Amino acid sequence: MMRRQVPLLICFVAGIVMLSQNFIPPLTWVYQQALEWARIISAIALFIGLISLVRVHTMKLKRKAANYRYSYVTLFALCYMIIAGFLTKYGLFVKLHAGCDTGSAWEWIVTALEKALNFQEIFLNVQIPIQATMFSLLAFYIASAAFRAFKARTFEATLLLIAAMIVMLGRVPLGQMIPGVKEITVWILDVPNTAAKRGIMIGVGLGMASTSLKIMLGIERTYLGMKD
Amino acid sequence: MKFLFFLLQMDRRIVFVLVALAVVAPLIMPLNLPIVVGDKVRRLYDAIDQLPARSRPVLVSVDYDPSTVPELQPMTLAVLRHCFSKEIPVIVTTMFPTGAGLARDAMETVAKEYPNLSYGTDYAYMGYKPGYSLVILGIGENFQATYPSDGYGTPSSKLPILKNVKNYDDIAIMVDFTASAAYEVWIMFAHQKYGCKVGAGVTAVMASDAYPYLNSGQLEGLLGGLSGAAEYEKLIGAPGTATIGMDAQSIAHILIIVLIILGNVAYFATRRHREPAQTATPQQGGSA
Amino acid sequence: MTGMELFWTWVAAFLTLSIYSFLYKDNPFYKFAEHLVVGVSVGYIFTINWHQGLHPYLFNPLAASWEHPYNLLRVIPLILGLLFLLRISRKYNWLSRFTIALVMGIGCGTAIPPTIETRIIQQTKASMINIIDQPSLWAGFCAVTILVGTISTLIYFFFSKEHKGILGGTARLGIVFLMVGFGASFGYTVMARISLLIGRLNFLINDWVIGTWNFIAG
Numbered sequence: 215m216m217r218r219q220v221p222l223l224i225c226f227v228a229g230i231v232m233l234s235q236n237f238i239p240p241l242t243w244v245y246q247q248a249l250e251w252a253r254i255i256s257a258i259a260l261f262i263g264l265i266s267l268v269r270v271h272t273m274k275l276k277r278k279a280a281n282y283r284y285s286y287v288t289l290f291a292l293c294y295m296i297i298a299g300f301l302t303k304y305g306l307f308v309k310l311h312a313g314c315d316t317g318s319a320w321e322w323i324v325t326a327l328e329k330a331l332n333f334q335e336i337f338l339n340v341q342i343p344i345q346a347t348m349f350s351l352l353a354f355y356i357a358s359a360a361f362r363a364f365k366a367r368t369f370e371a372t373l374l375l376i377a378a379m380i381v382m383l384g385r386v387p388l389g390q391m392i393p394g395v396k397e398i399t400v401w402i403l404d405v406p407n408t409a410a411k412r413g414i415m416i417g418v419g420l421g422m423a424s425t426s427l428k429i430m431l432g433i434e435r436t437y438l439g440m441k442d
Numbered sequence: 443m444k445f446l447f448f449l450l451q452m453d454r455r456i457v458f459v460l461v462a463l464a465v466v467a468p469l470i471m472p473l474n475l476p477i478v479v480g481d482k483v484r485r486l487y488d489a490i491d492q493l494p495a496r497s498r499p500v501l502v503s504v505d506y507d508p509s510t511v512p513e514l515q516p517m518t519l520a521v522l523r524h525c526f527s528k529e530i531p532v533i534v535t536t537m538f539p540t541g542a543g544l545a546r547d548a549m550e551t552v553a554k555e556y557p558n559l560s561y562g563t564d565y566a567y568m569g570y571k572p573g574y575s576l577v578i579l580g581i582g583e584n585f586q587a588t589y590p591s592d593g594y595g596t597p598s599s600k601l602p603i604l605k606n607v608k609n610y611d612d613i614a615i616m617v618d619f620t621a622s623a624a625y626e627v628w629i630m631f632a633h634q635k636y637g638c639k640v641g642a643g644v645t646a647v648m649a650s651d652a653y654p655y656l657n658s659g660q661l662e663g664l665l666g667g668l669s670g671a672a673e674y675e676k677l678i679g680a681p682g683t684a685t686i687g688m689d690a691q692s693i694a695h696i697l698i699i700v701l702i703i704l705g706n707v708a709y710f711a712t713r714r715h716r717e718p719a720q721t722a723t724p725q726q727g728g729s730a
Numbered sequence: 731m732t733g734m735e736l737f738w739t740w741v742a743a744f745l746t747l748s749i750y751s752f753l754y755k756d757n758p759f760y761k762f763a764e765h766l767v768v769g770v771s772v773g774y775i776f777t778i779n780w781h782q783g784l785h786p787y788l789f790n791p792l793a794a795s796w797e798h799p800y801n802l803l804r805v806i807p808l809i810l811g812l813l814f815l816l817r818i819s820r821k822y823n824w825l826s827r828f829t830i831a832l833v834m835g836i837g838c839g840t841a842i843p844p845t846i847e848t849r850i851i852q853q854t855k856a857s858m859i860n861i862i863d864q865p866s867l868w869a870g871f872c873a874v875t876i877l878v879g880t881i882s883t884l885i886y887f888f889f890s891k892e893h894k895g896i897l898g899g900t901a902r903l904g905i906v907f908l909m910v911g912f913g914a915s916f917g918y919t920v921m922a923r924i925s926l927l928i929g930r931l932n933f934l935i936n937d938w939v940i941g942t943w944n945f946i947a948g
Contacts, residue, residue: 232839377913409879512929
């Protein structure tokens with residue numbers, strides 16, 4: 215009962231109340247409260263990522279799994295970032311600077327530490343380069359894949375290939391210099407592309423609405439880890 | 443025929459080198475190809491441009507993470523520069539925790555160029571708030587309850603720009619920059635539920651999916667990928683990294699089109715000369 | 731460029747090249763950068779969420795609950811949030827169901843009306859336009875094409891009846907529209923990937939190589 219029915223009942227009641235507030239004005243207060251609560255829950259829920267990461271990497275270190283030494287890098291980076299974030303936020307360096315004599319060795323150390331632990335700089339110069347470069351690798355793979363696998367074997371594939379090549383040409387200055395390419399690109403995007411994406415969008419919309427209803431009514435319950 | 447067989451069995455690293463050269467060469471020797479502004483970009487530009495100085499603020503949401511910075515940061519900067527140059531108040535926010543640093547960096551970069559404008563009065567950085575769609579809905583109910591403080595920790599009540607901002611009624615237009623379907627959530631809640639005008643700047647991957655919303659008028663305008671950013675840079679007369687990149691983009695696209703054509707020519711011309719088994723799998727090597 | 735800026739530029743360049751070294755083959759530099767970014771990213775998210783999420787939503791209001799007792803209500807989502815964290819416990823993970831159920835209920839209830847309005851009603855309305863009102867014959871043709879394309883695409887995804895006869899023909903037309911749509915998506919996807927590469931190579935050439943040269947040259 216507690217493990218199965220109660221969660222389903224909570225979901226149903228919450229869903230019905232949220233749905234009804236669109237039509238019953240006195241429920242607006244409940245709606246606003248629910249939004250606030252759900253935002254707090256979302257903030258706490260983010261801790262799960264941190265806990266999982268620490269668990270996975272400490273386990274790897276304990277078991278001396280393959281490439282376990284790199285887990286030290288992850289855990290060190292995690293701690294470094296958290297320490298940097300808290301020191302920057304709570305103004306520790308401002309306080310340390312205030313206690314230093316101008317030009318002293320101590321001031322130099324504090325300044326160096328402050329710069330090495332600059333939360334925003336680490337984000338801009340470590341996280342952005344790595345993540346952006348990882349995704350940019352896809353440029354090489356998409357070019358290679360297009361060369362190797364993009365073949366006009368059937369009518370449908372030919373259609374896809376022609377549309378792709380026109381759009382590729384029509385979205386860059388060099389291609390736009392070819393007469394008519396820009397106009398055809400705009401037409402492809404505005405008309406057949408819009409029609410196809412609209413069809414998909416309506417289908418997905420119907421699917422989303424029906425799935426939401428199924429969740430509220432307890433028909434769909436896999437999200438709770440229940441199979442039936 | 444030998445060349446065609448060579449093409450079919452070519453090491454993928456040769457393609458990698460060609461792609462790298464196609465991008466590097468125009469970056470070193472720019473071609474300065476002309477940028478043609480499309481109507482989707484102009485629509486967003488006009489929607490912002492017609493706002494009077496010191497009007498209701500524009501809400502800019504930086505809903506992307508570092509992986510798509512090269513595409514989306516130039517358009518965020520271009521739209522911010524447009525607003526700052528016209529002295530239109532701007533509120534910058536993000537629904538992604540990793541977008542917080544990017545939003546702050548974009549706002550601070552542009553703010554440095556306009557020392558006549560002051561923080562809190564002309565622009566504000568509200569930072570990240572957890573909950574995604576719940577935050578978007580929350581703004582419609584009560585802005586200050588959703589954002590009790592800005593991204594630096596200053597209470598919202600102390601920011602003059604927010605004095606008259608109660609909900610979406612007090613926002614002139616919101617522009618979402620995203621690499622995900624976040625712009626659809628803004629349309630669904632901010633536009634459809636609360637009637638706020640929504641514009642979007644999306645990665646090229648997402649751009650074609652947004653066209654139905656443009657056609658239905660649910661989106662005010664759209665910047666799609668680096669070309670969208672370059673077009674906006676042209677409209678505001680401030681060429682930036684997107685404009686620089688468009689030459690390389692042109693050459694790389696031409697290279698990929700040539701590669702596709704060569705791949706097809708080689709495949710079909712050698713079809714009869716290959717064994718049936720080879721026809722099914724014409725290439726050697728692992729993944730693409 | 732200051733000395734500190736140059737230092738950070740070199741850090742970013744080293745990490746960029748470490749990732750690109752994967753193009754040749756997997757190696758320790760790539761693995762180092764890969765593991766580094768996971769730690770940095772989670773640390774960053776945790777810290778931002780703590781300062782910009784939990785502080786204004788939870789800690790500050792609870793600290794002020796002496797003046798505003800109403801704020802004490804926030805203890806309820808705090809407990810629900812902590813219950814959610816039990817998801818990682820084998821023994822007590824069922825307790826997280828209460829929180830998940832509440833959030834799902836709120837999410838579904840709030841999403842249904844705007845989803846129907848945004849994705850179904852407004853999109854259908856945009857397809858059903860008066861052809862006579864169109865500014866030109868071409869605009870009318872385009873409007874009809876969008877209508878036909880939308881209907882045929884929807885019919886292609888309608889699997890409750892066998893695709894034969896008129897239904898089959900319309901579904902086939904739907905495939906044509908879908909292929910053109912997917913082609914447009916592919917063309918744009920190529921553009922997106924190349925843009926990311928341009929961004930990084932632009933950094934290496936202009937910020938790193940030329941920046942360092944300018945710093946040395948004074």
